[in-house]
Amino acid sequence: MTQRFSASPSPRPGTPTHRASTPGAEVVVGCKVFVEVKKEKKDETQEFRKAEILSVRTHNEKTEYYVHFVEFNKRLDEWVGLERIDFTKEIERPAKKRNGKGGNQFRDSDTPSRVGSPLREVTGRSSGVGSTVGQKRKISALEDTPTPNAKATTPSTPLVETTGEDYEDGGTPGNGTPLGPLAATFSKEQEIERLRTSGSMTQSHSEISRVKNLERIHFGEYDVDTWYFSPYPQEYSDAAVVYICEFCLFHYISERQLRRHLQKCTVRHPPGNEIYRCDDISFFEIDGNKQKTYCRNLCLLSKLFLDHKTLYYDVDPFLFYIMCQQDEFGCHMIGYFSKEKESTEGYNLACILTLPQHQRKGFGRLLIAFSYELSKKEGKVGSPEKPLSDLGLLSYRSYWTEVIVELLLETKEINEDITIEDISARTSIATTDILQTLQSLCAIKPYKGQQILCLSDGVIASYHKTKEKHKNRRIDESCLQWTPPHFTSNQLRYI
16 A cells, blocks of 8 residues: 655755756755656645655657655556656755765765665575575576577576665665675676676675566466566567467567467466375475476566565575466466475475455465464474565464464453463464564553453454455365475585
């Protein structure tokens, strides 16, 4: 849901502002201007928000500006024309910063106030993608994924795997990227070339992830507006719509090419083992080592809607669980989650996505519930990879609340005492997640020198309302036909 503010933030003290004498003459990268917001309804009043100019292009002989609305999520970033910029208000120029060690030279800041999506270092702890037990990952050789209608020299299917959080810079330009000072020295052209030819997809967040390259995709029977950048081949950036086969996930630059592909494509479900089927919902388990092309295309697709992901040409360490809805035409993908084959930190989920056209229907909760059902089968306590994104945290907090409150009410009915450890053992939810959830509910109360669990009437009422809403979105344990996979040390050696 789009947030709305009654007033835009005032410029920082000392920030130079100007009034444009000629429309567009002083609008350059780094400027902050007031931009008209698209009306969702015709009767809505005209609204302007402060936005930062991140890029400029000429499209159909018109100058367009890629803007990020200040204090709003990056998924609202878009290209706008001059007609949507309010030149009657002052233009805030980029702040100047010192250049060099204590010198008197200054330059305009070419770094936006909000850096893309800082993530943990690839060579850091072993919880990231492509990490083995306590070791740094090595990306040795790249494998080109066959992409129809793409140039042979252009690797077209980069990969996605990790969860993280959208870190905000707090309005201070010029901060270093999380991958070190060398990463910030790449130009946009160098960064694009590096993305095409190297394993790591995150050399310079400030350069490449600011501007999304695809505006819309056609997936199944839906036209979906994209949210973030995903390194599809360069030629796809000029297409108004990119067409993706909903079964094999190959991407095409025109509808004609997709139709020709569909005449030959015989795939009607994800290329893995079906481990769950209940009514029209199925889950397929896919080994990233066995189905590299499909998993790479899946990660490339998900990057369009997940800003906090790191991209790699390596899906071997992961298992993918695809949720589909069945009909007479096949199994249509709704969403997926992935998990490491061997997680040293006990993570039962690496990343999760419900496609935008299926969101707000309870499918996200179903994906989370399924990940914990797998943990129960394994006899382990699990937790999603941290830190969570904003939407991920909301989804998980909602699931944890519903499961924990349901268990507490059941034990209350039979007058059974229960501890945090008991809750964890029955639900496979980590104790830290349980404690954070109970604290958010204000359910931990002091009583006679000890801590007790006490649910308020409001929490119980909210639980019953949520349970009624999700009564048709639950996992039936009896429908899960799955044995936890075991991998040898040779199978887990990805270097």
